[in-house]
Amino acid sequence: MxxxxxxxxxxxxxxxxxxxxxxxxxxxxxxxxxxxxxxxxxxxxxxxxxxxxxxxxxxxxxxxxxxxxxxxxxxxxxxxxxxxxxxxxxxxxxxxxxLDDRRTLEAVEAAVGDLEPLPPERGDMFVGALARRLGIRPATLRVWEQAGLVRPHRDPRTGYRVYHAADVRDALLAHQLRRGGYLLEQIAPLLAQVRSAGGVEPLEGMLAHWRARLSARSRAMxxxxxxxxxxxxxxxxxxxx
The missing domain is CATH 1.10.1660.10 (Multidrug-efflux Transporter Regulator; Chain: A; Domain 2)
Structure with a gap:
């Protein structure tokens, strides 16, 4: 031929x-x-x-x-x-x-779905209390901070790390993704998008768009x-x- x-x-x-x-x-x-x-x-x-x-x-x-x-x-x-x-x-x-991208999306969707609502009256948390809630060591939270996953504030009087509601949300999402086997460098960009969106609610639209792009890519393949x-x-x- x-x-x-x-x-x-x-x-x-x-x-x-x-x-x-x-x-x-x-x-x-x-x-x-x-x-x-x-x-x-x-x-x-x-x-x-x-x-x-x-x-x-x-x-x-x-x-x-x-x-x-x-x-x-x-x-x-x-x-x-x-x-x-x-x-x-x-x-x-x-x-x-x-296929890896689809699995990542599914893990992110599951992690977002597992997040507990953050009531506005919830007080700030220090590193020890947050570590206990997540079942991890305080040193792990400090590693996450260095990797850009969490960005706690500092108490102006004591210098202690203080986690506001949004910081707790980021830590919970990071914890879910880490349990799913994702690396710190894979999680950090996602959390940056959550912060820029102002929370996980707008993230739902982003995830739907992500899924649509994967479907379009699959058909293109x-x-x-x-x-x-x-x-x-x-x-x-x-x-x-």
Whole structure:
């Protein structure tokens, strides 16, 4: 099939570009990057492409939304150097990362759902009392503070750490996520978003948006896999020439 596609018709760079809403320079850049197979040249040195190049370009553009530019380019380069197994491994890694992201989202949703309401009359807490409530050592809270998970205030008279209601909320959320196996560096950005949102209530909208983005990425990966499958078929088994 590869030979048939290569001899089925000749395309100018502008033909390939216009069909996909790109500039001719973008097409040349993709070829130079190994995303497209090398083009043939006319006697006068002009590039000519074939339907096989068009299939490669369609595969790359379909892979982009689900895998991102770097991974999509690496997948196409692997295919074009006849390393199909390397390309498939990269695709599998993308799906594995998506699954990890889904698990992270589920852990965050569970942690937020387990948070107790913080009544406005709740008083401030010192490090010892908060540590006892969480069942951890005070030293752990200090490690969390250094990592940016909690940001207690200081009593102006004694210098002791004081945890206000929002600080207790952050500590509870951090505790839930730590129990779920998440690292401090993974938790800190989430808590920063909770603080910027003003609490966990606005976070629900963010989580819904996060879930929608994961679903869209999953569907994009399906579309990318279909286009890549078509390109692999066009090249022949395992990319053999």
């Amino acid at each position: 590869r030979q048939n596609l290569q001899s089925a018709g000749r395309l100018r760079p502008v033909d390939l570009a216009r069909a996909h809403g790109l500039s001719t320079q973008a097409v040349r850049n993709y070829e130079a990057a190994g995303i497209l197979p090398a083009a043939s040249r006319t006697a006068s040195g002009y590039r000519t492409y074939t339907p096989l190049h068009a299939a490669a370009l369609r595969a790359f553009l379909a892979l982009l939304p689900g895998h991102g530019h770097q991974s999509a380019a690496a997948i196409m380069r692997a295919v074009n150097r006849d390393a199909t197994e390397d390309a498939l491994r990269l695709v599998d890694e993308g799906h594995a990362q998506l 399906l579309a990318g896999a279909a286009a890549l499958h078509t390109y692999l078929d066009a090249r022949g088994d395992a990319g053999a020439p």
